[in-house]
Amino acid sequence: MISVILARPENPENIGLAARAMKNTGFRDLRLVGIRRIRVKAFASAVHAADILEGARLFPDLPTAAADLQVVFAATARPRSNFPALTLEAALAKIAAYPASTRIGLLFGNERTGLTTEEMRSSTFRFSIPQAGRQPSYNLAMAVLLTLFPLFMAGAAAGSGTPVSSAAAAPPLPRAEQDAVIERILAILGERGFLHDTNRRHVTDVVFELFGRLAMTAKDRNLLLAVFHKGAGARAADGGRRGRAPSLKEL
C-alpha cells in the first residue's frame, strides 16, 4: 500500500495538483505534515479529486505521519552527504520487490527547501528524479506524479489487486518501531560516551541512515537490541570496558 506524504507544503495549489495526480493514478492515502488546514485553493486545483483532499490526514510532525509505515522513500533533488540517494528507477525497483501488502510511504519536502536533514531521518531510502539541468527542480506535484505514474502502470495502485511482488520476505516493522530501535541505539551510544556536542548531529544522521536502510524486521530488531545490550553487558563483565566508546567502524 502506497501513501504520499507532503512535508510542510507551502502552496495550496500544489497540494491540490498532487491530490489530482494521486486520483489520476489510483492512489488515495495522502498525509500532510506541518499545515493546520487545507485551503480552498487546493480544492480548486484538485478538480475532481476533492475526495483525496477530504480524506487527507494532517500530522504535526513527520515521525508521527510515518509511524505506521514500514518503508519510506524520500524524494530529494539535492543529495545530502549523510543520506545517499537512489535513482528513481532503482527506487521503483525496490518498491516492486516488496510484497504488495507492505505499507510504503513516498515522502516529498517543502517546495523551496526540500526535506531537512531531520526529515531525512524518517526515510529508509532517498531517491532523485533525473532532470536535464540543475535548475529548476521539478514542481512538487510533478515529482509526485512522476513517481506514482510508473507505480500505477506496474499495477501498484490501491485496489488494483495485483501483487507487486510474490517475495515472501519478513515485513519491515512500522517506522515508529524502527525509530524506537534507532533511538535506543543512539541512547546506548550516548551512555557509552560516544556522542558529544561536536559529533551528535552527524552521528545521529549516520545512525539513522544506516539502520533506517535496513527496513528493519522484528527479527532484525531483536538481533540489534541483543547486540547492543549484550555487547555492552559482556564488555562490562569483561573487565570494566563498559564505558568505552565504539568507533564508527564498529557500527
Next chain:
Amino acid sequence: MISVILARPENPENIGLAARAMKNTGFRDLRLVGIRRIRVKAFASAVHAADILEGARLFPDLPTAAADLQVVFAATARPRSNFPALTLEAALAKIAAYPASTRIGLLFGNERTGLTTEEMRSSTFRFSIPQAGRQPSYNLAMAVLLTLFPLFMAGAAAGSGTPVSSAAAAPPLPRAEQDAVIERILAILGERGFLHDTNRRHVTDVVFELFGRLAMTAKDRNLLLAVFHKGAGARAADGGRRGRAPSLKEL
C-alpha cells in the same frame, strides 16, 4: 527534434508549468496556438524556465503552428471515433522509431475541451495517457511532463546528441505539405461529387486521419497525387466514368 504545441491553453499557470516541465526534461521548442500574449502568471509558475516562455512562438491557428513539423502526436483523454488513439507507450515507441532529426510535434488541447475534431486533423497519430478512473483527466502540464519524461530518459532531448534511432527511412514531409496533399485529395473527391453537405465533415475527418497517419514522404506524395489524378484521368478516358464517386472502400 521535439516541439510542444499547446492549442488554446486557458490557464497561464499551466503554460508556465508546462515550460518548467520542458526545462526539467531538456526540451525547448514551445508553440502556443490561439493566445495573444503570455501573461505574467505564466512566468511565476515557470520558475527558472522563463527562457522557454521567452522563446515560445505564438500562432493564430494549428495548421500554421504545425506547418514545418513532419509528424504530430496529439494527446487526447477522450478518443474520437474518426481518430483512433494509441497508448502513450505505443506512441513513445513510434517516436523512438523515427530518426532523431525528424521534426516531431506533441500536441495538447485546451484544459476543458481538449482538442477539437478540426484540431485532430493536424495530427498524424493520437495517444492517450492511461489513468486510473474516468475523472479527472491529467492536468495539462502534467500530461506534457508524462510524455516528455520518458523521451528525456530515452535521450531524445534537444542537444543530447543521441540519435533516437538509426533507421534510415525517408523523412516525412512538413505537415503543411502533407496537409496540401490531403486538401488536394479532398478537392478531387469534391470534383467527383463524392462530398456533399451531409458527409463532408465525416469524410474530411476520415481522409485526414487516413492520409495523415501515413506521415507522408515526398515519394508518398508523388504516388498519391499520381493515383488520384491519373485515376481520375484514366476513368475519364475510359468511357466517361469521371464523375463517378468512389466508395469510401476505394480510398
